[in-house]
Amino acid sequence: MLEYVKTILQKVSFSRYLFERELKKGLRYLMPSEIEEFRDWCYEMFGRLYLPILNRYFRPAY
Structure with a gap:
């Protein structure tokens, strides 16, 4: 499911909405063990473009 959610995000990344x-939907589908890897990937791929959105849905990693 993780790869599916990544694919969808890449396809819709042209629109903030x-x-x-x-x-938000993707986070509901993922297993807790996948969330950390997904968070890291999201910040790497979309951190410059959608940082405020990512910060809203992920706790900062300390």
């Missing part, structure tokens, strides 16, 4: 909606 769609990106946020799909990120």
